[in-house]
Structure formats: structure tokens, C-alpha cells
Amino acid sequence: MIDRFRVPESEATIVTRQALHATVSGMFETLTVPESDAHQAADVLVAADLRGVDSHGVSNQLRSYLLGLINGEINPTPTWEIERESPSGLTINCDRGLGVIIAPKAMQMTIQKAEHTGVAMATLKNGRHLGMAGYHAMRALEHDMIGVCMSSTGSPLVLPTFGREARLGTNPIAIAVPTYQEPPFVLDMATSTIAANKIGLARRLGTLLAPGWIAGEDGTPLDHSVPAPPPLPGSSGSGYPPRLLPLGSTPEGGSYKGYGLACMVEILCGILSGDGFSMQSKPGVYRHMVAAYNVSAFTQIDQFKSMMDAFLHILKSTPVAANQAKVLVAGEVEAETERYRLLHGIPLHHEVVDWIRKTCKYLGSPFDL
């Protein structure tokens, strides 16, 4: 819902979904990712760009995935396996496979379980990045289920309240809920005030970070706008300062709540899977959780969807605060952006397109943009 990160039209190359998908799939395939898995990975990345979640699309994520595949941190052909299984539960060892490839498989199995039991959940250990968490939650929608996805990010970036050193990942939570007429409710939020990737985007676009997003070196939350700090020495991709603030920003603003939610994500993804937590991990290790709630196990699906429409409609028709345009609901802007970009194409920063062109040449994969 924050527009400051949109790519300005003048700095963008417009590409189609199909071309971007084909180009990205091809890059994965040249790195020995099996074809269907490469398509899946491209699907997650392009979905983020389609929905306007540029921080999680090809601009930021693709290069780190390719780098990980090249340097061996990411396993292109993982032997992922189910380590523990119950009627409603799964623990999956990802064998260093990409979350953008394995989380959809885990979600599929979770949905199948929820068809029988009403509710199911999987926890995923030894994984890699899963892209936009909302993508995985949204897999439940076509099954008339509510989908949930959380991901415990591999490097500590976020301060606990009252702390001066990062101890937690940005640890996103996503939930997707089916509707009739309205776009689905899709909440997809970092438990930090701002997602880490937005630091890199702000640096690229020259925008300021708002008050309450990061702390100073002594751990005090910064209450004024600041330029994005330079990348950490040796960091790949966007780089970021590991002093992001948890949602709430300050103790009086309720930052212990964002901090607590970040802990919850570490617990459900990392500790429940038996794998560990951010502070114990090698950078680049991610753990995940997906869940599905079968609506018809709890109520009539038709009634549920109508009630969701009414709920979202009432929220959107809330009288507007002074100097504001309208009240939005989670997933609304993304659904609008998706409709627009499916018709008119996806704007990518020239710098990103240049990088993709060069990388395709380097990999020997077709460049179709």
C-alpha cells in the first residue's frame, strides 16, 4: 500500500508476463533446475511482479536465487522428504531446495490433508527463500480454503524491542481468504515495520526511509526520515543494515507486538520443524510454515464468501480520514495491479532488464524481453 517504491514510468521497460516467465524459467533450467520446477519458480517471481510486490519479484530475488544455485548454497535438484507426518501435520526437509519450488508442493499436500481433516499445517526445514509469502497462501483459494504462509528468514535483521543487535528475521506472515465478487483478502506482511528488500529498492530509487523503520547504531528507533544506508560489505543483492525495527517501531507504539509476532514465525517455521532459529543459522537458510483451513469444515462456503464480500465492502466504504483518498483492504491494490499489468505489461527498471540480459548471455539461456 506504499507507493514510494513503484518504478517511475520513465525508468521502466515494459515486459509481458509470458516473456518474463519464459526468460526466468530458462535461466533456472540452465542451472540444472528441472523444467517443471523452473516453471514453478518463475511463476512465484512473476506473480510478485504482476501484483506490484516488486520487492519480491525478479528485481531483488532472482539474482540471489541464481547466485545461490551457482555457488552451491541452493540445491537445484533437492531430495526433499517428509520427516514426520500425521493426519493434519507434515514436517518436510527441503534439502536446501528453493522455497519457491518446494513450498507449493508442501501447500498442495497440506490442502489435500485439510480436505479430509478440516485443518492442516506443514513446517519446512533446511529451505531457501520462498519469494512472496502471499503466493503460497493464495494456493488455497481455488480449493475454497483459507491459506496461511509464514517464513523465517535466514539472517537476523530485526532488533528485539530494547535491543541494539538484530536477533530476528523479517519473518513475513501471509493469509489469503476466498471471496465471491471482491478480490480475495490477501494480507502479506513482514513483521518488521518494513520489508528488508525495500531498503535496497529505496537505495536504487533514491527515496528516504520513513521514521520508525530502522534504529540508529545505539539501538534507538530513528524518529526522522533517513537515506537508505549503504549495503553491508560483501552482501549480495540489495544489502541492508541489520537494524530494522519490529512492527510498532517503538516500545510505546507496541513494538513488542511486532517483535512477538516475529518470534512466533521463528517458532512455527524453524523450531517446530526441528531446524533452529535465525541466530543459529547460516545466512541464506530459510524455514517456512504453510497451513490450510477448509472453510466447509466450519461453515457453508457460499455463506462464508458472501459474508467476506460484505465485510470487505463495509471496510472499503468507511468514511475517509482528513486528507486521505480511500480506505483499502488487504490484497485490493495488488489485485488491481495484477489486472492492469496482465493487460499492459510489467514495468521493470532499466537496470534490472540490463542485468537480466547480461545474465542470460552469461548463462547461455534465451533472453525474450
Added chain:
Amino acid sequence: MIDRFRVPESEATIVTRQALHATVSGMFETLTVPESDAHQAADVLVAADLRGVDSHGVSNQLRSYLLGLINGEINPTPTWEIERESPSGLTINCDRGLGVIIAPKAMQMTIQKAEHTGVAMATLKNGRHLGMAGYHAMRALEHDMIGVCMSSTGSPLVLPTFGREARLGTNPIAIAVPTYQEPPFVLDMATSTIAANKIGLARRLGTLLAPGWIAGEDGTPLDHSVPAPPPLPGSSGSGYPPRLLPLGSTPEGGSYKGYGLACMVEILCGILSGDGFSMQSKPGVYRHMVAAYNVSAFTQIDQFKSMMDAFLHILKSTPVAANQAKVLVAGEVEAETERYRLLHGIPLHHEVVDWIRKTCKYLGSPFDL
């Protein structure tokens, strides 16, 4: 974790847990609540006071429960029933029964299901207030499970981001996680920046509301401290202005995340149960959700608890920010308070004790404080 609401020693009467429990149980029994249910209700209220969550103990909640029983809004002998059931799911109609009584029964059934299936969840319709949400999540701990509880509060009090009229309840989320040596991790948070009851407490204690807690009449988040507004005309209990801000407080601070989480709670409690949402409800109607995740369905319980201890220890040993005392973890202060108050008694404001005395006399129930 905010101390501004503690009762000053000079204004407090110290009471024992046993005496408070007996007195409160007796009050419920005179209002035809069955003995075991009365004990359960007292247990939830006294647990809040023991843990220092005074906003959800006898000071604020008891009077509204008794009033509801007297005026017929709350059913003292509900015929609650299971409306829909699957191996891992339950929909329960509370028949206007108090959440402090029915949520523990729902959690018990949910835990039994999770013993078989790994994960289970119940949604509760047509309920009344359930007290401190963390109490219900914590029921899972002795079963070596993770417990979750959410509650959709009956009156719209919280603004959607960019809105000027309240559309959502304060909608708390609680999660409790078992440990070995460390106190259990217990996150119990309103999805608004501040819980509604804290407005009443601030008024009683004459403390100011912090920046970011409420909005002005035009919907603009207030960025300065203000006195607690006067009670709404005709409101029972504490009264509050229906312009609380969602966690994050401002759009740039991420208030759409707190707003989104509040929506999630309305969906999982109210819409999934088939009952409705805050804006459609009569005031005083609450809907709930409880869930249990059986740790041993996902990993070894011993390993899990040890890892939880290590996780919490690493968080607590984070180097401290300038001018701060220590880094806390969720549930730590509450566990310390509980230990202290079990030994030394519970401090209740004189005004509260006076009210209990008078009410016991009115009801004809024994006053044991």
C-alpha cells in the same frame, strides 16, 4: 510490558489468589452460573490479575460480566453445541455463554483432536467475552502443544487505515509455546496499538495516552500524548473512544499490518464460524478461535523445548539499546509477576475492592477479601 498501568502500592489493597477466586466464584454462582462454570470463570479472571494483566482481570471485566448476567445479555446456563465437526475442526455455538467458560471447553476438545491429528482448530460463534486470550492459549502447554487463541470483539473500536470511523474490534491474538527452564513464550496482544481496556485504566489512574494510540475526530492519528477521553454516553464499565489505531499507528508505520491482522481475527472467529463481523453485531457479542499444534506431530518434544530455551535465552541476552534496562521476551514479565503475586498477593485498587464489597452485598454472595 508497559508499566504505566500498575496500581500504585499506596492505592492498593492486597488480596490472595484464593480469596479473590472464592469471592468471584460466589458472585457468579448467585447469578445462577453452575458451580464448576463459576470456578472456571473466576480462574480466568484471577489468572489475569496474577499475571499482572490488570486490564483483563476483575477490575475491568468482572463488572461487565455480572451486568450482562443480570440484564440477560449473557446466558448463565447456555446450551452450547457443536454445529460442525471434522477430525481437526469444530464450530461451536456458544448460545450467549461467557467465553471465559466456553472457550476452555472448546480448547479442551481442540487439544484432544490435535492429539490424534497433529493440528486442530475451533471457531466459536454467538459468544461473550473470554477474558485474557493468553489464558486459553496456555491451556495447551501442559499437553506439550502450542496453543493459539483469537477473539473478535463485539464493538467496532479500531479505525481501518485511512478511515475516520471504527470498523474493527481490538481483536487480540495469543500464542503460548512450551519450554523447559524458561517461562513459556506467551504472546497476548491486541491488534490495535493499545487494548481498549487500557483507556479506562488510564482514566482511572490519570495517566496520558501515548502518541499513536488514538486518532482525532477527523481520523488523523494523534502524534502527541493526550488525556484519556471521557467515557461514551451510556457505556458500562470503562468506556472508550471508538478511534483506536491499528498496530503500526500510521500508514508509514505499517498500520495496514495491524489493520490486516484485525481483519484476520474477524475472519477466523466471526466469518468462519458463520456468525458475522463486528460491524454487523450487537455490542457485547464476541466470536473466538482456539487452535492447538501438537509439537510431537512435527518434531521431538524434548528437542523442541530445549531449542525454545536457547532461543529465548539468546533474545534475552541481546545487547541493550541506549538508556534501556534489558531485552524481554513475551510472557517473561507476566511469569515473574505471577510468581510474585502468588507469594505476596494481588494488588487491587481500593475503588475495585469497594465495588466488589458492595456488589457482593447486593448479590448476597460472600465477600472474602
